[in-house]
């Protein structure tokens with residue numbers, strides 16, 4: 001009773017100057033605010049602090065410290081492991097902080113931590129500018145950038161985090177600092193790949209590049225029966241791509257709900273339309289596709305074309321690793337695994353990485369995975385909770401059969417909630433030791449631990 005009364009008075013003090021909204025479990029809006037993208041996650045924070053600005057975030061961090069509450073930080077809420085929410089702790093919800101300011105002359109943007117790529121692209125494209133962002137527009141800029149940022153522009157401009165020039169961060173002690181190459185450079189290094197381990201990033205400064213507004217992109221889908229030849233062609237094509245072009249392959253289901261299995265190329269080319277048309281011609285000429293939407297498309301539309309496949313609230317379980325190559329045996333295992341997929345929303349994706357993203361040294365930022373290759377994602381997604389055991393088992397079993405083709409490295413942003421300790425070492429690789437030291441300097445008590453956690457080691 002005393003404990004609850006103590007926290008209530010703490011909430012009253014926090015509420016005094018708080019410009020945003022504080023939501024308790026009985027408040028209207030609480031239920032919607034506590035939800036994250038993955039419908040499998042069902043946690044009930046003791047309090048949701050929907051912050052309106054950096055001062056709210058600093059007060060919320062101090063409040064959680066004082067009350068001994070665990071902190072979860074919600075950017076876009078897309079993390080499949082549900083790290084943006086917490087049972088019985090404090091959710092620092094940044095969804096009220098979605099401002100973005102573009103400086104077209106300097107080709108930079110400053111964007112608040114609750115923004116999604118839809119909002120970011122809309123404002124930057126107003127000036128014909130962009131930076132590497134997520135392929136699904138509802139994903140948050142925060143989690144995606146802090147963990148990496150695989151996207152359509154990475155061959156030309158690197159990952160999202162390679163385009164970060166500064167970040168405003170609320171630290172564990174409530175101090176507000178700016179991290180950049182010249183201010184808190186160790187923290188700046190760690191933020192670029194180390195996820196939400198070091199503080200709450202209230203705003204991100206990005207470098208922008210001229211892109212579009214029209215680019216070349218779309219999807220080419222072949223019958224599943226042709227998957228072996230399609231994936232071999234994918235392997236050949238990805239051996240030599242211009243930096244401007246990204247090709248992903250997907251074993252997917254037809255979006256009409258029929259359950260028909262397909263094997264698709266998803267394509268983006270950010271150069272001129274003439275260069276794009278020439279570059280995609282070999283893909284368009286290959287085989288006998290049942291769908292081909294590849295052609296001129298606005299950059300904003302390119303970044304929403306996949307949104308429909310990932311509805312908010314769908315149930316998700318993911319398994320992911322990097323494949324350095326795509327031998328015939330791996331192609332056979334991928335096809336065999338997908339043939340057994342129990343959900344008409346399930347997919348296996350191969351996200352090819354080359355170009356600028358692979359020309360950054362593994363230790364230059366905290367993101368170590370710089371070798372050309374494929375990020376494999378076994379993505380179970382479904383709507384009916386009754387099928388959860390079958391869908392989760394499929395993701396795990398399929399992944400297990402593919403592990404022999406994988407390198408011992410994992411993309412931190414695709415790790416799910418059931419990973420073992422080794423996943424952290426696989427995610428941070430050669431950079432783990434330095435990340436632990438930066439963690440010890442900036443968050444020695446591991447206040448920010450509801451993430452893919454880096455433990456402080458001085």
Ligand SMILES: Cc1cc2nc3c(=O)[nH]c(=O)nc-3n(C[C@H](O)[C@H](O)[C@H](O)COP(=O)(O)OP(=O)(O)OC[C@H]3O[C@@H](n4cnc5c(N)ncnc54)[C@H](O)[C@@H]3O)c2cc1C
Pocket residue numbers: 036037072073074075076077078079080082083084094113114133134135136138139140141142143144145146147148149150151195196197199200201202310413414450451452
């Ligand atoms: C449908 C879908 C599509 C995706 N597509 C891509 C893609 O194209 N490319 C890619 O690289 N990844 C992609 N992802 C993965 C994505 O990068 C991660 O899910 C990422 O965590 C999402 O960031 P968020 O802000 O939306 O997530 P959240 O769940 O809000 O946060 C993720 C993590 O970051 C921390 N965090 C969030 N905001 C902050 C902040 N402001 N300061 C400090 N820490 C913070 C959280 O505590 C949590 O640990 C996709 C995910 C989904 C579900």
